[in-house]
Amino acid sequence: MRQVFEQRPTATTRGLVDPAAARGGFALVRLDPAPDLADLVERHWVVRWDLPPGAEFTQVVIPHPNANVVAEVDGFAVHGIPGGLFSRTLRGSGAVLGTKLRPGALRVLLGAPDVLRPGLVAPAAAALSGTRGPTAHDVESAGRRAVDAARAGGDTAAVAAVTPVLRAAAAGRRTPRSALALDRVARVLGAVVAGELGPDAGVADLADLVGTTPRSLQRLFADWVGVSPKWVLQRHRVHLAADLVAADPGRPLAEVAAAVGYYDQAHLSADFARALGTPPAAYARRCAASRAALAAALDPAARPAPGAADLVAAGRA
Known part of the structure; x- marks a missing residue:
């Protein structure tokens, strides 16, 4: 029997701007949802990073038509489809657990079409809780436990922490x-x-x-x-x-x-x-520079093309 949480490496970089540079900034792992949530959840994902002191990395993403529920140190929140490019700057070390919802699932979980406005960000405790769903306390607790598990390297435990609140929210709102x-x-x-x-x-x-x-x-x-x-x-x-x-x-x-x-x-x-x-x-030139820089980082004998480091730095700014 297939396990409920099947951990596997990233299958595609589609949507990541400059994927060669991304390989030097963070690690990405994807996990399957519980089978009874597969109609609403496309997958869970964990991003983990560990940067040198004083260093930072900015990743830009070309959004898909999907909302995400994201648990991080700063909070547990529902993120609708961004109005434009999505970017996040990483510093120090940490981990984030995200749940990528299927297109349309956000409307199911939140219950009204006005939640589909571009750039929506709402506390998960307010969005997922209710008389027919989990309590706000349950949602907040799940988010904290998910972050703690992800930071400790327990990806399946992080997913297990948020699954019950997603299940409870879905149970009362599917029609x-x-x-x-x-x-x-x-x-x-x-x-x-x-x-x-x-x-x-x-x-x-x-x-x-x-x-x-x-x-x-x-x-x-x-x-x-x-x-x-x-x-x-x-x-x-x-x-x-x-x-x-x-x-x-x-x-x-x-x-x-x-x-x-x-x-x-x-x-x-x-x-x-x-x-x-x-x-x-211009994007092609940026990717060429990042590929050369990555090759140099993986193989000290390799040398990036002249000016490549400047191009990579400019692309991350």
Whole structure:
């Protein structure tokens, strides 16, 4: 029988800006949710870091259409989809436990569409507790125990600490309507991530997947996810493009654009710059510098290209 908590290494860096630099800043581990929460929880994650005195590392993330419930030393909070890029500066040593919710699950757990506003951050004790859920004290205690376990290296224990409060919150708030909505959203998102419809798929193609109209699909996403189907498609293409550039910074950008479904490089550059705040050519140079710096750190005989350290420092600022 498969264990409830199956620890495994990170399967993808999609969404991490400059993944080569990230390898020098922190370690990331992902864990499966309890089976009875799999409709609401995509996975749990633990970020752990140990930096030299006086050093700091800033990681930037291109958000997915997911909310997260995050337990850290400063508190236990629910984070909606960020309005823009998400960044966090790490110093000293520590660990964080996060729970990545499936698209639409935040609406289920919090119970109203107004919780989907961009950039929402709310105390988990207030958001998850209630007459049909766990008490605020239970939620706060779970967050503290999760952080303590993560800092001690007990990843599965950290997940075990938050699972009961998530289960209790979900038990009182799932409905047949929410189950149907999440199923349809999951079908659409799964098709996008798996590339079922090809790189040039549009909103109408996504609507056909669940037997509805583009307008109805737009309403579904507005009511349950907080972003539009078009946003999901564009963001997925930017994630793919960023992955391809990071893996091979020298790859021609016109080739990258075609591979992820853009008709030309100009449209890729516009969406890429809008999402990351930097054009793909500049991002390629940054990733090349970080890869060289990482190679030098792993192999003292390797030498980064001239100016690489300056580029990495500028990219982290």
